[in-house]
């Protein structure tokens with residue numbers, strides 16, 4: 001029987017792209033650079049801040065400069081931690097679904113720990129999760145399976161179900177050998193049928209029943 005549920009955060013539990021977009025454009029403005037469109041930045045989410053900043057720099061044709069990359073990543077993370085949730089909303093039905101679950105819950109996100117904790121506090125969600133594994137908790141991030149393995153260990157061991165929205169989450173789950181429940185309304189770019197997953201769902205109101213059905217895998 002399933003012993004815990006482990007959740008991705010961005011694009012799965014919350015639509016955080018508006019705040020990430022605002023944060024990216026704020027640091028670009030500080031450097032006198034042009035803003036990027038919302039859909040462009042939304043498409044850059046999923047691999048964590050270092051990959052986000054690499055994609056932003058490439059989109060602006062900035063030269064590859066590790067020191068500038070590090071500065072922009074640090075500036076973005078600090079700004080995001082300071083202002084984590086003004087534009088961020090849980091997806092419809094998330095809070096009712098989490099309230100209905102009786103299994104212990106954990107987070108495995110590529111968002112750094114500072115902004116993650118700030119966003120959880122903003123949402124009043126700090127006590128919902130028994131363990132957090134964030135993008136800077138380990139030397140590697142998803143899709144390396146280590147963060148998911150780490151979250152499973154923090155919950156006292158499996159079996160668990162992992163809930164995510166993206167290509168990164170599907171690869172993480174496959175490499176970790178953990179069943180994925182795929183939320184289809186997040187930041188995925190690949191068709192659902194092309195991503196390995198155990199089950200997919202479009203609406204959070206369907207999630208508790210899906211967990212009950214998937215609970216015996």
Ligand SMILES: O=C(O)COP(=O)(O)O
Nearest residue numbers: 009010046047048109110
């Ligand atoms: O911050 C990101 O790029 C992605 O975060 P997530 O792992 O919660 O989707």
Ligand SMILES: [Mg+2]
Nearest residue numbers: 008010011165
């Ligand atoms: Mg995600």
